[in-house]
Amino acid sequence: MNIAEFKRDVWGREVLLGVSWDLLWVIVALSFAFIALHAIGMAVLGRRGPKPSSDGPRVARHAAVDRAFHWIMAVSVFVLLVTGVLPIIGIEFAWLTIHWIAGLVLTVVVLFHIVRSLFWLDLKSMWIAPRDLKEPFDSSVKPGKYSLAQKSMHAAVTVLSLLVIGSGLVMFAMIDTPWWNRTNALSESTLGWVFFIHGLSTLLLIATISLHVYFGLRPEKLFYLRSMIKGWVSRDELEAHHDSSRWSAGESN
Amino acid sequence: MASFDVMPHIELYKPTELADALELADRLGPRGWLLGGGQDTYGWFKDRAKNAEAMIDLNGIEALHGIRETADGIEIGAATTLREIVRDPLLNERFAVLPAAAARVASPQIRNVGTLGGNLVQDTRCWYYRRGLACYRAGGNLCYADSPQGMNREHCVFGASRCVAVSPSDTATAMVALDATMVATSVDGERLIPAGRFFALPETHITRMTTLEPGEILTAVRLPARWAGKRFYFEKVADRDVWDFALVSIAAAFDLDGGNIGDARVVCGGVAAVPWRLREVERALRGRAPGADTGEAVAALATRGARPLNYNHFKLPLMENLVRRALREPA
Incomplete structure (x- = not known):
């Protein structure tokens, strides 16, 4: 199986076309296998302790604006994946306009999030520090606001989103839009690399998002999903899963 | 681009019943090529701009005539x-x-x-495509006809989406x-x-x-x-x-x-x-x-x-x- 697709042009040269979409099925199969194995492993070996109560004092975890960002990004990524991947697997429809509109929405909200993170949020709370690496091996080490798994997920989504947005914007310049006519100014080989980066980051996003959705829906982590909808976790949940000395959370109404 | 004087090797099927042609078309899928009068077909194959393992000649099927x-x-x-x-x-x-x-x-x-x-x-006459360039229509990433130097006198004025x-x-x-x-x-x-x-x-x-x-x-x-x-x-x-x-x-x-x-x-x-x-x-x-x-x-x-x-x-x-x-x- 190839990672990339090539075509031999009329002069006999090999031209890079983009990622090999055979990898899509590999990614889907691997993601599904990991999820199935993890679910079985957790069902058999998972530690079952008392579930922290969601009642009692509430602690603010996500501001409304950050929750809005998360869900707008989620919807736009979902639309991008559906419109980008379905035609590749044979479900053909007029996808391009929907795709680039969703791509622009994603670009705008990600830019907004970057600016907000730099100036209004605690950027360090999402950075992976050396002590975070002890978490998986030492149950006494609790995370601050975000666990190592959450930080890793965020780092992966950040890198892949920036790659897919950057390459997507280059591709956007190559089509006609209401604001400009395409220039077709890039060479075949440059475009091949752009399509390769866009396709590969899309494939890795599919895997990453599959895991994100799976872990978001796991029973012991549902309170994180609730916090991304309603904005809060209970004091009991915070104490059970986080180190309050590393997360100066305020009480919420 | 290389030019060729002869056709490449292609298997030729000449079914006389529609059912046989359908079975062949199903079995061969995109590897097969349906042949009518051949006026668009032979140029593609001779230039090696398109390839097929086999041609299914439909002209001998009586049910398709009339x-x-x-x-x-x-x-x-x-x-x-x-x-x-x-x-x-x-x-x-x-x-x-x-x-x-x-x-x-x-x-x-x-x-x-x-x-x-x-x-x-029949396929389009866009010469960039027919010449075998890796354009959008050929599965590539760009359109040669709609570029600053592209010759697009015969191309579209409606319904373009990357390809023209x-x-x-x-x-x-x-x-x-x-x-x-x-x-x-x-x-x-x-x-x-x-x-x-x-x-x-x-x-x-x-x-x-x-x-x-x-x-x-x-x-x-x-x-x-x-x-x-x-x-x-x-x-x-x-x-x-x-x-x-x-x-x-x-x-x-x-x-x-x-x-x-x-x-x-x-x-x-x-x-x-x-x-x-x-x-x-x-x-x-x-x-x-x-x-x-x-x-x-x-x-x-x-x-x-x-x-x-x-x-x-x-x-x-x-x-x-x-x-x-x-x-x-x-x-």
Whole structure:
């Protein structure tokens, strides 16, 4: 199986076309296998302790604006994946306009999030520090606001989103839009690399998002999903899963 | 690009029964190539711009030949030659726009062997694509025709989506004007496709011209009695009168009600990857009498929404003038 697709042009040269979409099925199969194995492993070996109560004092975890960002990004990524991947697997429809509109929405909200993170949020709370690496091996080490798994997920989504947005914007310049006519100014080989980066980051996003959705829906982590909808976790949940000395959370109404 | 004097090695199947052809088409899928008159086929293979493991020659299948009257109009087998269509008295009496369109295809020699099915499903004439460049239509990442240096005089003014190629079929415009139904047959049975949805825009199917799926064979075309005996017009403008593809063509059907147009189909070829219905013109014609004044009144509507490329702005006045002529001189 190839990672990339090539075509031999009329002069006999090999031209890079983009990622090999055979990898899509590999990614889907691997993601599904990991999820199935993890679910079985957790069902058999998972530690079952008392579930922290969601009642009692509430602690603010996500501001409304950050929750809005998360869900707008989620919807736009979902639309991008559906419109980008379905035609590749044979479900053909007029996808391009929907795709680039969703791509622009994603670009705008990600830019907004970057600016907000730099100036209004605690950027360090999402950075992976050396002590975070002890978490998986030492149950006494609790995370601050975000666990190592959450930080890793965020780092992966950040890198892949920036790659897919950057390459997507280059591709956007190559089509006609209401604001400009395409220039077709890039060479075949440059475009091949752009399509390769866009396709590969899309494939890795599919895997990453599959895991994100799976872990978001796991029973012991549902309170994180609730916090991304309603904005809060209970004091009991915070104490059970986080180190309050590393997360100066305020009480919420 | 290398040139070749001989055809590559290709297996040739010559089924005489439709069931055998369908089984072959199903088994070979995209590795097989359906052969009608061969007028579009041999160039592709000789230039090695397209390859197939095997050709399925449909000409020996009797069921695919002939023009038959049915309860609701006329059915034409897909392997019927263009010459037979041009000369058929029934078609000339009831659906004269189709023989008129078929008569303008290429040259007499080509019409003698070219089939209706082949003419309808033929690939675009964009020379960048036919030369074997890795353009969007060939599965690549760019369009050579729509670039600052691209030669796009013959390309589209409507319906572009990355690719700007046009359908070269003369009979396709007549099919859409007649509300024809295309019969696509596979081992799973028949699929009836209205002509308006048979041809594919690049926004949905950028690497093919029709919505035929691999394994499907266009076996027949059905012309509904609803348009039989109406007033028609066909005209094709090309650089040469013979053996050339349309720069712009027009096929029109007018259903007159007391001297005024009740319903109309006005379809242009050579302006999009599909036969392009001029729906605003059709709407504006309702209730008007055909004639020069009406043509003048509606002509500008023909090009509303057009997006010409660097070298094909001339297609816009050409379209408008063809609409004027269609209304001035319907048969």
